[in-house]
Amino acid sequence: MFGPTQGNSGVALSVPYYLVPRARSLVGARLSESAQGPTVNVNNRSTAISGTADFYAWGLRGTNSSLATGLRAVGVQSFNDPANGQILVFAVNTFGRVSNQVDSVYDVLVDLNGDGVADYDIEAADLGLLTGGSTRGQMVVAVFNLATGAGTLEFLATAPTDGSTVLMPLVAADAGITSANPRFSYVAQSLDLFSGAVDAITTPARFNAFDGSVSTGAYVVLPPGASASVPLVINRQEFRKTPALGQMVVSLENRTQQGGQALLVPLDD
Numbered sequence: 001m002f003g004p005t006q007g008n009s010g011v012a013l014s015v016p017y018y019l020v021p022r023a024r025s026l027v028g029a030r031l032s033e034s035a036q037g038p039t040v041n042v043n044n045r046s047t048a049i050s051g052t053a054d055f056y057a058w059g060l061r062g063t064n065s066s067l068a069t070g071l072r073a074v075g076v077q078s079f080n081d082p083a084n085g086q087i088l089v090f091a092v093n094t095f096g097r098v099s100n101q102v103d104s105v106y107d108v109l110v111d112l113n114g115d116g117v118a119d120y121d122i123e124a125a126d127l128g129l130l131t132g133g134s135t136r137g138q139m140v141v142a143v144f145n146l147a148t149g150a151g152t153l154e155f156l157a158t159a160p161t162d163g164s165t166v167l168m169p170l171v172a173a174d175a176g177i178t179s180a181n182p183r184f185s186y187v188a189q190s191l192d193l194f195s196g197a198v199d200a201i202t203t204p205a206r207f208n209a210f211d212g213s214v215s216t217g218a219y220v221v222l223p224p225g226a227s228a229s230v231p232l233v234i235n236r237q238e239f240r241k242t243p244a245l246g247q248m249v250v251s252l253e254n255r256t257q258q259g260g261q262a263l264l265v266p267l268d269d
Contacts, residue, residue: 025051025253027222029263031232031246038234040247040265042220043227051253055218055230056091058248058264059205060188068096069104069190070199072164073262075248076186077216078172078209086172086179086209090122091250092188093165093262101159101166102126102139103193108168111185111204112176118146118187120175124157124168139166143174164256172209182210183242206242213239214247214267234267 026045031038042053056075064070073093081087092106105125109118121144128136130153141154152174158167177184184207189200207213215233222228232247246266254260 023049024255024260025049025222025224025251027051027053027249027251027254027263029053029247029249029265031265031267032229036231038232039229040232040249041227041229042222042249044222044224046224048224049253050224051222051251053218053220053222053228053230053263054091054250054252055216056089056248056250057207057212057214057216057244058246058266059186059207059244060201060203061245062095062199062201064199065095067190067192067197067199068094068098069192069197070095071188071190071201072259073248073264074108074186074188074201074205075250075262076207078207078212079217084171086177088170088172088175088177088209090168090170090186090188091165091248091262092124092168092190093248093250093259094190095164095259097162097164097256100137100161101157101163102135102137105129105191105193106166106168107189107191109187109189110175110177112181114185120144121146122168122170122175124159124166141168141170143170145176158252160252162256163252163261164259165250165252165261167250177209179210183208205244207244208238208242211235211238212244213242214244 060074062071108122110120139157139159154170185204249263
């Protein structure tokens with residue numbers, strides 16, 4: 001029982017609470033070189049819990065570790081879907097753990113023509129907030145055309161409770177990103193709806209949604225004690241136009257401490 005006495009004229013109020021422990025995987029990642037080229041080696045040191053490794057091109061690095069919603073890293077992956085065409089997924093990782101991500105808003109601002117002005121806002125927020133209704137408890141992704149104000153609901157975001165990472169999928173064409181115009185720049189910002197705290201990364205990253213400078217989209221399931229090697233393909237010609245900081249390996253089953261849900265593997269390129 002939890003019995004606070006502050007306020008209420010000093011009368012204690014006993015409130016029952018239910019604590020549910022959550023076991024976590026222990027996935028790690030590191031870069032290695034071989035005669036066959038670079039690989040990212042992933043392993044799961046947990047003896048009981050399976051984990052996953054989901055690969056993104058790491059684009060943005062943040063520094064505001066004083067905020068739970070301070071942006072630590074942002075990455076992006078792309079792949080083709082037979083029904084919807086080219087899909088982008090942005091991975092946003094924060095310095096702190098958030099109990100329920102619908103109490104936050106995350107924006108990735110996309111510049112299509114390199115003029116330094118955002119053309120589209122890709123936003124993850126509560127469905128009710130985006131549709132003008134009451135809070136729904138579901139985090140979804142929407143794309144807004146900043147020139148016209150038109151918006152499109154995309155997909156549900158992947159936003160586990162007590163986590164530090166949100167995955168934001170969208171149809172690339174809905175943000176003006178096509179095979180004829182595949183490259184874009186992006187920055188990111190976050191908003192804590194409770195405190196009003198805002199964080200932003202304003203130095204842009206660049207990405208090619210159809211021919212990335214580094215390989216993305218690999219997904220590995222790691223049972224307890226398992227390991228795997230994932231080849232890292234670097235398109236050096238494209239890298240000069242849309243460089244990546246490295247690989248961002250998302251493991252949502254990991255602990256949130258010390259960036260455990262977004263393993264950052266820098267490239268010495």
